[in-house]
């Protein structure tokens with residue numbers, strides 16, 4: 001039964017030492033759970049510095065990698081749904097930017113591999129994720145019983161088709177482990193999160209790493225939760241911080257009742273298709 005719940009975002013910071021990144025994330029998640037959060041999310045690449053050339057060295061495989069073990073164990077110990085940010089995951093010869101989602105028994109609820117790799121050439125920012133990562137080939141919805149969550153990672157948010165397809169699957173919240181930066185963040189972070197919420201009349205939760213001005217890639221910070229009306233319910237600053245908000249399916253239905261955008265789509269004129277794959281990578 002879908003119901004109200006408290007969602008927390010842990011805006012953790014990641015430096016060079018993988019073990020201490022994992023420990024820091026673990027402590028923050030447990031703290032968020034002790035404050036009543038039933039769903040907790042970590043940022044993109046929370047166990048390693050966001051540097052494409054480092055991803056292979058930090059990569060681990062499911063199920064025995066140390067970060068993956070922590071996520072499952074902590075979800076179970078705290079009795080929560082844990083959207084485990086993302087980490088470099090190795091499967092065969094390919095490294096992916098992957099979010100593992102675990103349930104209150106420590107069970108794997110889903111796995112999202114970043115679909116759109118961040119390859120950009122901006123005046124003050126050049127990134128080529130595809131130099132070390134492969135793209136995911138599926139969209140991800142997780143059913144946790146009391147809530148249905150859609151999971152995308154960072155750059156995926158710029159492709160509104162995915163958020164719409166996930167909304168059509170009946171999610172209440174779009175969960176986005178992300179790592180915008182000080183170039184694109186001021187221009188597009190809040191705008192993107194609010195627009196995906198307004199377009200689809202869903203909650204949007206975006207988790208950024210804390211900002212480290214000395215890092216090679218400076219994360220934007222400003223993790224936030226946006227409601228289905230597009231209002232920012234809570235926003236982090238720049239440092240390591242936990243933020244919380246209430247996700248209320250009744251409020252979402254009220255917005256949809258008054259402004260029935262999804263019901264007013266002209267599907268006789270246009271359509272959008274999720275080409276679901278047979279080899280689903282979600283479990």
Ligand SMILES: NC(=O)CC(=O)C(=O)O
Nearest residue numbers: 118154155179180181184
């Ligand atoms: N880091 C990303 O994947 C995306 C990003 O920073 C942006 O879209 O801007």
